[in-house]
Amino acid sequence: MSSSETDEAVEPVEADELRDGLVDAFRAELGDAVVGSHVEPGVDVWIRVTADAWRAAGEFARDRLDCTYFDFLSAIDWMPSPFGRDMDAQEDEASADGDEGAAVMEQGVAGGETRFQLLARVHAPAKGYGLFLKCDVEGDPPTADTWVPVFAGANWHERETAEMFGIDFAGHPNLIKLYLPGAFEGHPLRKDFPLLSRRVKPWPGIVDVEQMPGEDEDEAADAGEGAGS
């Protein structure tokens, strides 16, 4: 699934080999558990594994690929927001009619099948590369194995992910809320969690990017006068 190598002229070739090699190493170790991958030549590599292989993938990266540096762990909610982003971006109004199922769920690079996806990054300081690991999580609540025995620093990141997305990490030693008060209900970073201040009062910021008086839209797009400050 590696991206095409047509733009090789501008990208260093050895970086491609390096990152393709990382994908191959994962496939050799985990076999079918590697369900997706994506290589951005000279930039980064994404590898998507099944939830069962999540811990094993972390251990493999740490022990065999020198990725001893834990960067971050978080999650992405791929469900289109049932509220749309009507206050700002008008093009989301189509999905704001309450028909939640109608909007198509589209996962990003390296694909995906579920609404929630874990995303983690590890580095190999000695080798100078880093890689992203993704993992589809299913169930109610969505559950994955904890990474705490692999990277001690995953502790806080998993606590944050758990409270913000409602993802359960099996085997986590202390999965209590990190930021939110203990009695807080809901998971704020889920797309169906409303941003209440926006529901009450529209954000006036949209005015910033409206076209200038006497200027039609094409001109505005071509004006190149900066980022709408």
Next chain:
Amino acid sequence: MTAVTDREQLAYIAAQAADSRVNVELDTGDMTLNIGPQHPATHGTLRIVAKLDGEQVVSCDPIAGYMHRGYEKLTEVRTYPQVTALVNRIDWLGSFANEVPFILAAEQLMEVEAPPRAQWIRTVLFELARIANISLFLGDMGAQLGAITPVFFAFRDRERVLNQIESATGGRFHPNFDRIGGIKDDLPQGWIDETRSVMTKMRTFCDEMEDLLLGNEIFAARTRGVGVIPGPVAQSYGLSGANLRSSGVDWDLRRDAPSPLVWSELDWKVWTHPDGDSFARFWVRLQEVRESTHMVDQMLDGLPAGPIMAKVPRIIKVPAGEAWVATENPLGEMGYYIVSKGDLVPYRVKIRSASFNNISIVPWVMKGVLVPDIVTILASLYFILGDIDR
């Protein structure tokens, strides 16, 4: 005679009873010490709950979240240019440095590249933010250990750097100066010469800090061997910046990650220290400030002419995709993972801030230290609360 004997005997029994009661009632078990959320020994509103056995810390839990502002949620309803105003407030002592990785990630998705002059000015301001930020640390570290003078020196000299940032960007604390495709304005007249003289003064400031603290016996006794973090542990917790380099890990994103900013064109050195203790963290940061002043000098000499803004549409729509850019900020690695769906607003932004990882090691590093060392270690790990809570 017998009465006296009885009385003595009674007194003896009473004393025994009192002793035993004291022994029973004095709890020699753990004591919980709560520091914060508002306390002179905390920074911002980080609350520390320490369990003590006598003077020794049994366990120590930092409790964050008193200032969580939900930036990751808010970015989902802000246009890309508006997001820089939010992320300015993450590490508020080095604000400009927060904007840069976000803008670079957006530029990467849009396949826009800022002109060379903009990249150079960005790098200059980035390093000025680092100098302003870390010089405050150098003073504050002294203040935490009872030396009052350094903090006054730090505020005095940081002011000069802030003045330069202000005269270039218009904002002392929150410049909001970086734009997708370049920067907002060119440098004002005379700024380059002024900045050169400020850099000279900052080097003098570094010398003063060295004289005041590094050779000081009390400072050495309070920091040497206190809060030792070995390199592998630092990596598994994702420590970054000077905290990582003072544990002997030679890793600096300015050198080790490809970046459109111009660090690779400068002659400079990454400072590391093998000890991993509080002293090493102070020492590495002191060297970094000095190194940064030299970098700024080089950049002012080599500043290319030309435009400061690439051609960018007025209404910024970022093509669908995912991008990650991390830079070596004053506090450590700061990165943004942007998921775009081609809208005016990001679909999701994961903000990877340095202090979050840096402070998550506190329960590990505080085990077994003495109470006064809590303050030393917290000061030497150097965090900004907004950088933990986001």
